[in-house]
Amino acid sequence: MPESPAPHAPPLPVCLLTGFLGAGKSTLLNFVLRHPQMAGTAVVINEYGSVGIDHHLVESASDDTELIADGCLCCTASGQLAESLLALLERARRRQFHLRRIIIETTGLAEPGPILSQLLRHETLRERFVVDSVVTLVDASNAAATLADHDIAVSQITAADRLLVTKTDLVDAAAARQLQYRLAEMNPDAVIEHVVAGTAQPAQLFSGAHRRATSGADFGSLFAKVGQIRFAPAARLSPSGPLINPRPPSEQDIQTFGLILDEPLPESTFNSWLAFLRTLCGPTLLRMKGLVNIQGRNVPTVLHGVQQTFHPPQTLPAWPDEDRRTRLVFITRGWWQDIVGSTLEWLRARKPRSVTDQPA
Template sequence: MTGRSGFPIPVSVLTGFLGAGKTTLLNRLLKDPALADTAVIINEFGEVAIDHLLVEQASDGIIQLSDGCLCCTVRGELVDTLADLVDRLQTGRIARLARVVVETTGLADPAPVLQSIMAHPALVQAFRLDGVIALVDGVNGAATLDGHVEAVKQAAVADRIVLTKTDLTEASDVEALRARLHQINPSAVLLDVNDPATG
């Protein structure tokens, strides 16, 4: 593996609570020509199933895991799925793989996902953690942080925190949420999906 160009492949982990906009963001990312050759590992879990449009548009680049929470019940399968991607690359069934995006369920603590990528002896040679992106809903973000420790964990481990739905709430509430997120994770880059400068 070490002599083959393209390794290690960057892996981004996308977290965010229910309704924060992960599916919308994935749709935008997969339509971006700059993100060609990206594999998206999604977790179809109850009501958080990725929409059919996304599956149809990028059926070759999407690997759907079986039902269950990505970070617990299918943790072993995530490792298997990543190992299968490496195998497909090495045998030529996939021509090129530029990056992998792993989407967790809304209720997921991202730490076990990160551990399964970074602590697996074979995967650590093939993949490198590129970062954790946490989506936070501007309308419900404060209540979500109050009511769910997993949401706090998602924000705490993120490299980038993306605020969504800020156009649907008061500016003072958005500022309070920004301040709170900065307190939870002072080193994370805070982005606003509705800010034209964010792109």
């Protein structure tokens, strides 16, 4: 258990960075953390899925990183937030490192309300941290389907101080404008801006202008706003009520599964598999991401699928750790696990190889 930090230290600003699956949170973090003004920033990354990937992609840019991979901060992993934040403070104290601010990257399926509630109601967290802003990314290329099917995406938008619309390069100007009007209707208080390929500025995450309440007297206005969230009825967020209990994700039919391939994939097999997944991708493939080891290459290929969009595979300059296996996470609705399983059988039939569906 980390020691309590010095009582006189001023509270550290926290940015809650949220947005539906694949909206571009990690891409933005990777970019903005390299800005000189972001020196002294630590990141708490919450990943939903059995194979953690994001922290590998972000941690090289961050001054310190805490990974919460086992569940979602707004429900099943809610207890771990305080532990992670206090661990960051304690590590900074031991290393005599000047920690200036913290970004919490939520999972794409997180409701911000319960996370804000923890930050504001946990006595030590309330003393040590101040919520600077809630920043929600909105993927322009998938926004219509996401907002139609996922109330969590609506919650993320209504809770935001700032909405950053991503992937406007993938839609025409009229569609981007229409989305902006819709977002302004959903959350008239939020600043709405466009960010392509994650190229945000530090002030878009930590402006100070949207600083939220931390004292009891200010709770009313904060909770009045958070209380509008459709999945967070006001009763659950009442300052005088009990702390929000851990609970499973609201969208019950969502499945997450990981896929690990022990041996490198021949390039031709990888390409056929990719083509096959592409033809099937649609609203039920909520998210697919991971690192692929392709035979003959000594660097990993990064794969991202978000609903209708299969982003072009990219290569990383190096493997982030010793593990060279292909590691993919799928977040789906419905029957995808069977599809991926049978695809694997097909791959196996073409060329036998060792495959497991659980992380080692």
